Amino acid sequence: MTEENVNEIYTTGKFLKEKGINKFNISPSLNFGRAEINNLSYNNETLLEMQKQLRKIENIYPNYVKIDSELIDKAKKGQKCGAGTDTITITPNGDVKPCPIANIDDFYLGNIFNEMPYDNISKIRELDIPQEKYCKNCEYTNFCLNCFVRGMKQYTNIGDKCKWGVEVMQSNDQLIKKLV
Numbered sequence: 236m237t238e239e240n241v242n243e244i245y246t247t248g249k250f251l252k253e254k255g256i257n258k259f260n261i262s263p264s265l266n267f268g269r270a271e272i273n274n275l276s277y278n279n280e281t282l283l284e285m286q287k288q289l290r291k292i293e294n295i296y297p298n299y300v301k302i303d304s305e306l307i308d309k310a311k312k313g314q315k316c317g318a319g320t321d322t323i324t325i326t327p328n329g330d331v332k333p334c335p336i337a338n339i340d341d342f343y344l345g346n347i348f349n350e351m352p353y354d355n356i357s358k359i360r361e362l363d364i365p366q367e368k369y370c371k372n373c374e375y376t377n378f379c380l381n382c383f384v385r386g387m388k389q390y391t392n393i394g395d396k397c398k399w400g401v402e403v404m405q406s407n408d409q410l411i412k413k414l415v
């Protein structure tokens with residue numbers, strides 16, 4: 236999903252449902268790599284429009300939108316997505332980050348050519364992901380719940396208005412190369 240096609244979420248979801256699809260999910264283009272270079276990422280208004288369109292679909296087809304029903308349920312239980320717990324990612328130059336889409340500037344755990352960063356990997360396993368206890372009243376829940384990387388993106392965008400960022404990430408800044 237980009238700024239250019241966010242208005243098509245509702246019509247796309249409705250079209251696919253009518254074609255017999257049982258679950259619908261969308262993924263916002265994050266501002267890394269080519270999306271960043273080509274200006275194809277979302278902004279805060281895009282996210283709010285995304286939420287509006289997804290809710291419109293959910294009102295007509297309950298349990299069809301995967302992001303609302305399953306991710307929120309997982310996040311309510313405080314379950315982690317697996318980044319830094321089930322898997323880690325090692326880049327070609329040896330940098331370690333919790334997941335493939337994480338920006339190394341946001342989540343730098345160490346470099347295996349210096350030393351395997353076991354301590355930082357253990358620390359990230361203990362961090363709370365964006366979940367209901369921090370994000371309950373936030374307007375970006377559909378975007379961030381259960382995902383370190385998306386939470387960090389929004390924390391960078393909205394600063395101290397992000398309760399998860401303030402309570403979880405600010406106190407763990409030794410894990411992070413660059414903070415807001």
Ligand code: SF4
Binds near residue numbers: 385
């Ligand atoms: S912006 Fe922060 S508080 Fe809001 S949903 Fe995302 S992580 Fe949670």
